[in-house]
Amino acid sequence: MSMEWTTMSGPVGLGLPLRPPRPVEGCDVCAALAKQRAAARERGDLSAVSDCNVEIGAHGKGH
Numbered sequence: 001m002s003m004e005w006t007t008m009s010g011p012v013g014l015g016l017p018l019r020p021p022r023p024v025e026g027c028d029v030c031a032a033l034a035k036q037r038a039a040a041r042e043r044g045d046l047s048a049v050s051d052c053n054v055e056i057g058a059h060g061k062g063h
């Protein structure tokens with residue numbers, strides 16, 4: 001499952017293969033990750049955004 005973040009020339013925003021997981025309401029961990037993800041997206045750090053998505057997705061199993 002490698003992602004193609006290696007080139008910076010493509011259009012930004014088309015790289016996410018899946019819809020981002022939704023943070024669960026009332027969960028502090030989800031809220032923190034969602035906040036982190038929003039900050040990363042704002043500064044254009046797509047690899048950090050994708051990291052947060054993975055973390056939210058993985059963590060979501062614990063609810």
Ligand SMILES: [Zn+2]
Nearest residue numbers: 024027029030
């Ligand atoms: Zn959670």
